[in-house]
Amino acid sequence: MTISAENTATDELYYDPYNIELNMDPYAVFARIREEAPLYYNEKHDFYALSRFDDVNKAVIDHETFISGRGALLEIIKSGMEIPPGTLIFEDPPIHNIHRNLLSRVFTPRKVLALEPQIREFTARCLDPLTESDTFDFVNDLGEQMPMRVIGMLLGIPEEDQRRVTDHGEATLQSKTVDLMATGEVFAEFIDYRTEHPSDDIMTDLLNVEFEDETGTVRRLGREELLMYLTVIATAGSETTTRLIGWAGKTLADYPDQRAELVADPSLIPQAVEEILRWEPPALQIGRYVTRDVEYHGQTVPEGSAMLMLVGAANRDHRRFPPNGDVFDIHREQRSHMTFGAGTHFCMGNALARLEGRIALEEILKRFPAWEVDWANATPSPTTAVRGWQSMPTFVTHA
Template sequence: MTISADNPSAPDAATAAELYYDPYSVELNMNPYPVFARIREEAPLYYNDKHDFYALSRFDDVNKALIDHETFISGRGALLEIIKSGMEIPPGTLIFEDPPIHNIHRNLLSRMFTPRKVLALEPQIREFTARCLDPLVGTGRFDFVNDLGEQMPMRVIGMLLGIPEEHQRRVTDHGEATLQSTQVDLLATGEVFAEFIDYRTEHPSNDIMTDLLTVEFEDETGTVRRLSRDELLMYLTVVATAGAETTTRLIGWAGKTLAEHPDQRRELAENPALIPQAIEEILRWEPPALQIARYVAKDVEYYGRTVPAGSAMLMLVGAANRDHRRFPPDGDVFDIHRELRSHMTFGAGTHFCMGNALARLEGRIALEEILKRFPTWEVDWANAVPSPTTAVRGWEAMPTFVS
């Protein structure tokens, strides 16, 4: 059942029958925006009785809720299926933690994603991107995902973690399998990293894995210690999966979106200084993660209705990012010249994505190098393949005809 925003005490029969959002529908999640637009206006507090969750869709509501980590907690999971499973969350799962333990773990990682460390990677990222693209010049074809999108982020995570190039594919496959599994299988153990931890223990280097192996911190009990092996394995899983998969999706969406807006693509090819702003608009327009789930720790009221403690709440990032109240005059218009305003793609509050600068850097380099070589392209829709994941949505293949 959904409730009308104008009369929150009474359901509208037609709306209740027609307005439905299924977060598990891969097909719907490839273009959820017509449904999101209706939810924003007709049911700003939406309830889905089939899957038993509430949802917020307006930018201000989503932003404030994500910041309110006392009402909306992460410790039961940040995906609807995990919250509903009631599973026990392994320690060190940064994205599924609440303060104060989350702050302690986040501080450990944040020192490893400093602007200096991120920018220092630019020459290596650009060199690898050129290595991927140069052999394709003159072939007439380029796949945004298979030829670059799934390779570049994996390589960057490998650079950060110190994982040898020949083993990086295995790590990426592990992350993909994590996203495609369901229920209690959603959280992998991180054992894929075990041999690298053992190697770095004996052979320290200038990388995140060595930093995490040696860093000392004061935990929630006041004890000064190092990370346990299980904590470290989970840390590495979170960093590798979150860091690689989302950027892969960003590059795929960039290919589709700019193919559909050739005039703006032409501007970017002629004036690469516009590319950082274009990346920001692509992130707003097609966020890889459409929603963020939270467990409701205490009763909370929206639009005259009470959401009871124990409920699951979805923050509809994809809906908030197109809210005309935040992005006037029309959030459903793609515009690389739009006035820059923060969006929800990287979240908000204590769980704001630590890798945001790295994702932006990778997106910028990818577009700069692609447009240098391929200023125009058309999507080969007969061979485009949506990803079967719903947690992070996008394309497994985004092939194009280039010129």
């Protein structure tokens, strides 16, 4: 247990990854952990944590020492549950690489950019009815709608059914321990339909693609694998972008001068999205299972431990983002952050998330150049896996 120099109970350094309120603003704790306990140990929940950028980055890349096959969330790692096949984010090479390669051609820069007109059209469809309104909710009016629609377009799910899929993903993230792994049955009827009616979408691709699995067998994905695949794509692809849009609403309300710069010069928006991603990552930590004894800062982390890579702490490390990572600055020199991970599990949907974030801000700022958050009605999301806002209502100023 680490305590401060004053050695008082009130100054005890403690981080609880299950504390939703703390996770909404953990940065004072993270700053202390980075400096006072760069290898942090939590006795209550029995996990270690890394917080400095270099430590986090190197550990995430080292997929042999820090494996994903026991889960990438602390509660799953500690549960010891069996991970269903096809759960891409909870797999290790070589099987992870095989499954990842099946999807990588779907998220090529060309295919992602080709979606821009449709994403912009749908964003405008969400925002145009609100142009005379004095209020706008970043999450309920756009953040929940647009990513769901984009994933629906990619997967080939009819628009009228997309809400059901998104609700399933939200329930998955809010459930506990073993229940975190949904069965994917919500997609079963769409798989059956696409089997009979192929189309130009991910689901049809995945139904028909042949690949060589880890045993050397050339085959197609089994039904259970495919159901799990689709659950991972739909949940990861919509929830994180929903949270990004919510954090953009809060952050730019907190920094109105920088928001005004974006209104005056929309070419600054891509780098503003990058800074928001660094500043408020939807996933604060990456969990890994430790396969061998490893040493950090003069201490040994034993084999079999759970390790959290504190993305939110690494993203504000002044060693990586000088002179002060705890300053929000849309003009900051661009350096890669940890929001999309690194190495073999680097987020395949990063280009899509950046595109959605850029379009969202371009279209919002075009219509609403200024806003203030309605804090009385803003609601944090009750999930710790991907943190953010369930509602981010604002009082807006019109263009």
